[in-house]
Amino acid sequence: MFDLDMRLNKVPEKVCSVHLMGICGTGMGALAGMLKEKGLQVTGSDTQVYPPMSTFLASLDIRIFQGYSPDNINHHPDLVIVGNVIRRENEEVRGLAEKNIPFVSFPQALKYFFLRERTPLVVAGTHGKTTTASLLAAILEHAGSDPGFMIGGIVKGFGRNYKLGQGPYFVIEGDEYDTAFFDKGPKFLHYQPHIAILTSVEFDHADIYRDLAEVRDAFRRFVQIIPSSGALVAHTEDGIVREVIKDASCPVIGYGEDKGLPWTLADCLTEGKGARFSVKKEGGFYAHFTSPLIGRHNALNTLAVIAVLDRIGFSPEAIQAGLSSFQGVCRRQEVRGIKNDVTVIDDFAHHPTAVHETLLALRAAYTGRRLIAVFEPRTNSSRRKVFQDDYAHSFDAADSVIVREPPGLENIPIQDRFSSRTLVEDLKTRGRTAYYFPDTDGILGFLKEHARGGDVIAIMSNGGFDNIHEKLLAIL
Structure with missing residues (x-):
């Protein structure tokens, strides 16, 4: 355990060089590109130095050190950003x-270098932030x-x-995850939201919040x-959202x-x-609006965007023109390929x-076709049993x-582990057709x-899932 001098937790007056610890993460890699x-x-x-992030950073002539070592900062950068x-x-x-090098977190760096002289539009919430x-x-x-x-996703x-x-x-995706080991508060508290x-x-x-109250x-x-x-443009049909916003000092616009x-x-x-x-x-x-996005949840997310754009002075016609041109986001209902009339x-x-709403949207978009849901529980929450019972009701729209089997279960205490086998049995009990597999090859x-x-x-995971999409398209 190494203690940092919190008096150095600041951006110095003059910064010419920066070093990012954990540079290959989605956000940190993007921040590196912006700083460059x-x-x-x-x-x-x-x-975790591998494509596509390693290739992207190399294209910007950003040097990456493989692994962590005190020697990586022997060149004494003006500032270190800690992921x-x-x-x-x-x-x-x-x-x-x-x-004794000055250091900041990712959110602190984003705020200092890119938000201070702009009008931040921050999108927050458990679901739908990226889209x-x-x-x-x-x-x-x-x-x-x-x-x-x-x-937090590649905008096409x-x-x-x-x-x-x-x-x-x-525009910034406001994440409620913790900031850094020296700042356990949520990232979005650094983003100075205006709207x-x-x-x-x-x-x-579930790895950082004990319960819904937190x-x-x-x-x-x-x-x-x-x-x-x-x-604040808020989905005020949601009772928890109404509770959260009751002490807001800004105007609240419900949708x-x-x-x-x-x-x-x-x-x-x-x-x-x-x-x-x-x-x-x-x-x-x-x-009236037409949208390239499917699902009620995406229509509601679009409505929130319309409310923001209207407030800052855009006409319905300008909003529709931009909406029609939207190409989507990678890994959000993204068609990876069609092979022998099978859509992946x-x-x-x-x-x-999110699983429930995604499958409902796909069912509506692909009426009359067999919908197969393939699920990998790999987040810190989904590998824990906190949602064990809830998942049994999330797949009803699938045939x-x-x-x-969740990867990395060895890092979760036995008594807290999610069971894919139990989920499959619960789905069968509810009359669903369900199968358990220990690995991707199966x-x-x-x-x-x-x-x-x-x-x-429909393949659902927050990770790479062993490149199952391309492997599946290759063998169909």
Whole structure:
């Protein structure tokens, strides 16, 4: 265990060189790219140095040290940015402490270098952050606002998950996960939200939050830092959201399907691989919209974006033009390929609610086709039994369900472990067709034998799932 001098937890007056510990994470890699584009000398270290992130960083001429060591910062950078994957006992932290180099967390760095002179538009909530933030950034871009953004997924229209931009707005995905080993508060408390979206509040991140009360408290603190000159667009049909926002000092703009809300979604219908719906503002007709996104949940997320854009002065026509041009986000209902009339879809869904909504949307989009759900529970929450019972009700829209043994269970106390076998038995008890497999190869063998033309195979995991998507397309 190495103790850092918290007096050095700041950005020095002059910064020419930075070093990122944990540089190959999605957010840290993007931050490295942004700092490089800003003209700084950038280096980094990580134990997970592999494509595509390693290739991306190399293309920017950013040197990466394989593994962690005090020697990685012998060049004495002006500032070290410590990712939240870094633990206090990390050897490179020892070097940081011994060399007395100023250091900050990822959120602190993002705030200092990119948010201070912009208007932050922060998208927060248990679900839908990445898609909602991506949509907001894409419409602003299409409308000529040249926004900056930092998002947790690759936005297809940009081919990356960040952009510096020169316009007034900076769109950021507000994550409730902890900041760093020396700051256990949520990341989003650093982002200075001027206008925020709050999509939902549920229990998640069981490795850092003990219960729903702690999650509620984190979001309550976020709401309270929105200034009175800003605004919060909140899904106020949700009872927990209503509880979280009750002490907000800023204007609260509610949205949902309830006719009494300021912004209301109506007549939402799936059309092919998209949707159309009507929007009412303060009870009166606002506009009809068509969207390339499927599912009620995505229509509600779009409604939140519409409310934000309306508040900052965009017309319904400009919003629809940007919405029509939106190409989506990688790993969110993404069709990875079609082989012999079998459609393989990749989705990031892992929370029980996200799994449920994703499958409902796919069922509506692929009416009359067999929908096979393939699920890998691999998040810190889904590998724990906190959602053991909830998952049994998440797969009802699927015709059959395949569940893999969670990877990394050895890191979870035995009494806390999620059981894929138990989930499969619970699904069968509820009359669902379900199968358990200990590994990915078993799933691939089963699908090779049983998949048939017309099937839609929805693969859900927050990780790479052993590259199952490409392997499956190769053998179909």
